[in-house]
Amino acid sequence: MSDIVLKEVSKSFGAVSVLDKVSMHIQSGEFIVFLGPSGCGKSTLLRMIAGLEDVTEGEIHLGGRRVDQLPPNERGVAMVFQNYALYPHMTVRDNMSFGLQNVGTPKPEIIRRVDDAARMLEITQLLERKPAQLSGGQRQRVAIGRAIVRDPKAFLLDEPLSNLDAGLRVRTRLELAQLHNRIRATMIFVTHDQTEAMTLATRIVVMNNRRIEQIGTPMEIYSRPATRFVAGFVGSPAMSFLPVTAVSDVGGKAAFSFAGQTPVTTSVPFAGLPTSSLTFGIRAEAALVDPNGAIEGVADVVERLGERSLIYTRLADGSTLVAEDNGVSTVQAGDPVRIAIDGNAAMVFDDAGKAYHAAA
Amino acid sequence: MIRDQRREWVAAYLLILPFVLIYGVLFLWPTVQMVYLSFTDAPLIGPGKWIGIENYVEMFDDRRFWTSVRNTSYFVALTVIPNTLIGLAIAMMVSRLKGWQQSVILAMFFLPYILPVSVVYRIWNWMFDLQFGIMQYPLTWIFGKATPVFRTQWMFMPAVALVTIWWTCGFNILLFLSGLRSISTDIYEAAALDNASRWTIFRRITWPLIWPVTALVLTIQLILQLKIFDQVYLFVQGGRPDPSMVLVQYIYNSAFQKNEGGYAATISVALFVIVIVVSVLQFQFLRARGEK
Numbered sequence: 101m102s103d104i105v106l107k108e109v110s111k112s113f114g115a116v117s118v119l120d121k122v123s124m125h126i127q128s129g130e131f132i133v134f135l136g137p138s139g140c141g142k143s144t145l146l147r148m149i150a151g152l153e154d155v156t157e158g159e160i161h162l163g164g165r166r167v168d169q170l171p172p173n174e175r176g177v178a179m180v181f182q183n184y185a186l187y188p189h190m191t192v193r194d195n196m197s198f199g200l201q202n203v204g205t206p207k208p209e210i211i212r213r214v215d216d217a218a219r220m221l222e223i224t225q226l227l228e229r230k231p232a233q234l235s236g237g238q239r240q241r242v243a244i245g246r247a248i249v250r251d252p253k254a255f256l257l258d259e260p261l262s263n264l265d266a267g268l269r270v271r272t273r274l275e276l277a278q279l280h281n282r283i284r285a286t287m288i289f290v291t292h293d294q295t296e297a298m299t300l301a302t303r304i305v306v307m308n309n310r311r312i313e314q315i316g317t318p319m320e321i322y323s324r325p326a327t328r329f330v331a332g333f334v335g336s337p338a339m340s341f342l343p344v345t346a347v348s349d350v351g352g353k354a355a356f357s358f359a360g361q362t363p364v365t366t367s368v369p370f371a372g373l374p375t376s377s378l379t380f381g382i383r384a385e386a387a388l389v390d391p392n393g394a395i396e397g398v399a400d401v402v403e404r405l406g407e408r409s410l411i412y413t414r415l416a417d418g419s420t421l422v423a424e425d426n427g428v429s430t431v432q433a434g435d436p437v438r439i440a441i442d443g444n445a446a447m448v449f450d451d452a453g454k455a456y457h458a459a460a
Numbered sequence: 461m462i463r464d465q466r467r468e469w470v471a472a473y474l475l476i477l478p479f480v481l482i483y484g485v486l487f488l489w490p491t492v493q494m495v496y497l498s499f500t501d502a503p504l505i506g507p508g509k510w511i512g513i514e515n516y517v518e519m520f521d522d523r524r525f526w527t528s529v530r531n532t533s534y535f536v537a538l539t540v541i542p543n544t545l546i547g548l549a550i551a552m553m554v555s556r557l558k559g560w561q562q563s564v565i566l567a568m569f570f571l572p573y574i575l576p577v578s579v580v581y582r583i584w585n586w587m588f589d590l591q592f593g594i595m596q597y598p599l600t601w602i603f604g605k606a607t608p609v610f611r612t613q614w615m616f617m618p619a620v621a622l623v624t625i626w627w628t629c630g631f632n633i634l635l636f637l638s639g640l641r642s643i644s645t646d647i648y649e650a651a652a653l654d655n656a657s658r659w660t661i662f663r664r665i666t667w668p669l670i671w672p673v674t675a676l677v678l679t680i681q682l683i684l685q686l687k688i689f690d691q692v693y694l695f696v697q698g699g700r701p702d703p704s705m706v707l708v709q710y711i712y713n714s715a716f717q718k719n720e721g722g723y724a725a726t727i728s729v730a731l732f733v734i735v736i737v738v739s740v741l742q743f744q745f746l747r748a749r750g751e752k
Contacts, residue, residue: 152649173655185646189668198664199654250654 102128102163102253102286104149109158111144118144120310131280134290135297136307142290143258150179150256163253178247179256183263184239186231193227196246217248237268254286261296273299294334306330328453331381337410340421344378356380360416362394366443367458377451384410386445389425393440397421399431413437497725504721515726524702525727528710535688535706538621540681544674546625547632554633555640570630581694584623610695616704620691632677639673675746682742686735707731
């Protein structure tokens, strides 16, 4: 049992508040990703779980035990740092053994556990080297190995892939997913990269500006974002936002009007919707180039990605709608285009950023 | 970029020429002259007669020379390692402070280093003054009576060593502090998660990582303290200099008080050799330790 429970955890450095009443419940064995822009407090939150930052207010429970006042070593967590934080003067084997030596694990046991972890991470041939003799990816493995040998209740990973080059990052991402499948330990992974979050997480915690915006599975976060921030932060290309001029009720569903366009009927229920200051949100894959489409505009930029093309379309009211077309699209920049909106995938946001979706 | 090779060479030589000139005129030439002088019976000023190795033979038989070698070694033993360890200890304490507190404390520890030796001498002579010195309180408590520290032979060197450490420690603290700052805080955080106790962190993380700085401080200290002169010369004033004579003092004594330029040059050569041999040995030893 290594559930992690945060209860209204707040943190301030002097007068500056960096986290405001954050609560969540992480199940044992989950792969949780804290996702957010830099400065949102995600790394601080991770460091608070590790015990490297103290908690200004609130409680942290780990495996049923309150730990927020305990020093890091008594919490039973292991951390992988962004720049690995390997001990530069020790060999890989010593780096991995250090934690076990400090708790008085018998020597044969240490050797066995280090060898096992090294075999799992395929770094056996590096055990007698020093960190300076390793490549970035190898250091990364050693840092993970150092965490594994301690058999911790939870792995805390602070942007561990951000120092790797693009190819290696994708490979290591896959290996991390495999590693999690194999050892089934609770992992908390901090990143600002939405691809890492989407591919690794069992649940994503999207954070912004000191607070949690949404906690959900990757697909929930993607298709039913709780707030405009989440909608805009997750997904590539970013969701298009169009200002709504009027809302009407079409048999219980909402139809939205835009300046100079034919109204678009959606599956969002009309009941309970505010009538003013609404913003319409649609992802590119739900806005297809179609000669019979309701929305008209002028193609500004055409991005050809091979399997599909993205048409950045300027509308009459000046806003931009990113639409999708097939890979062999004939649309050129400057062409007039018509776009069909999939009303089932559309959503709207009120002026506080709260999202309204089609009924689930 | 392709450059004109010849002009590159000219520029290079022009740039190093002033240093080479100064180094040659002020260091190399006098050194050669000193070695030559050591084979003559020259007085302080003016030339002397070539007498071969007579000065060296005399030196190896000279009781006062061996006393000064012994005293110098004793002083080195009393200062080099203690000064280094105290510097490291204070630097570790100072590094735990933050912001302006750190600056103030560091400035206080560094302050003595900027004093000229004569001021240091006045301060400590007063502190140890037989009638008014504040140090007489603990001394009286220990020995039961006021003690003339700089007139008591067995206390003289330890007392001068104490003053020297107080005087020069600030610089070592500065070196150690910059060394400690270069150790990433992540490593200490990783060690905290790795269950390392404070002592383990020092023994297995801080000490090995600060070792290059320690080696540097030890070497600087060793060379500096082998050349001890001013403090001993000043504190012994009014007393008998012979029992506490150190090498540079003996050189000064031979050249300027006994007018024996040739013999003084001989002792200088001896000191020169000692400094080179000891510092090369130490450097090799420290490097070997560092690579372990």
